[in-house]
Amino acid sequence: MMPNLSGKTALVTGASRGIGRALALALARAGAHVLALARTVGGLEELDDEIRAANGKASLIPLDLTDSAAIAALGPSLAARFPRLDILVANAGDLGELAPLTDIDEKVWARVLDVNLNANLRLLRTLDPLLRAGSARVVFMSSNVGGAEPRAFWGAYAVSKAGLEMLAKTYALEAKSAGVRVAVIDPGPMRTRMRAAAMPGEKPETLPEPAELAPLLFHAVSSAYDGMAERLVFREWRTRELA
Secondary structure, three states: OOOOOOOOEEEEEOOOOHHHHHHHHHHHHOOOEEEEEEOOHHHHHHHHHHHHHOOOEEEEEEOOOOOHHHHHHHHHHHHOOOOOOOEEEEOOOOOOOOEOHHHOOHHHHHHHHHHHHHHHHHHHHHHHHHHHHOOOEEEEEOOHHHHOEOOOOEHHHHHHHHHHHHHHHHHHHHHHHHOOEEEEEEOOOOOOHHHHHHOOOOOHHHOOOHHHHHHHHHHHOOOOOOOEEEEEEHHHHHHHHHO
């Protein structure tokens, strides 16, 4: 069932396409004011049109997560408009290149870790006062690769996700007293552009649509959720829900 998130403010990164777009739309349909953050202005504008068509509300934030100065300014800018941030969905990610560790270009390695790991630390740093003010629910999108197990040729991506999950666990402990709760969602294979780039021979029609993640997200952002960076695996969740 769709919850009532009226009056809630939710920031979603990587909101212009794929999983981020689907979750931003789901939150807006549930009544949240969505702060949609991504690099691609055109994609954000298309999302805004879809949210408005669903009688939802969105504010667009065109921002590159590798721009540390822009991220540092984000928190104060939002604080001037909103008293708190109720939901943060840290979804944006970079696949990099699939290659042996010793062959990965150093610039590619640095960018993957910057987008997937360092940018999320910067987001927590700039948004922490707003998150604590709202006893927020913070959701990090991770992966089985790195988050749970290593995989050959996925080195940069896997290392970034392993680091991200430890970041999530650490922040969960540090912000617990403020009522902030943190979840980690492992969506598994989804019908996204990133998945197609990683697995070009895979038939997309065999994969779930990103919108199917919405019920799991609603669980993670509910007031009843009391996890401490609990790892929520979509396939396991769906199996239990269908049982």
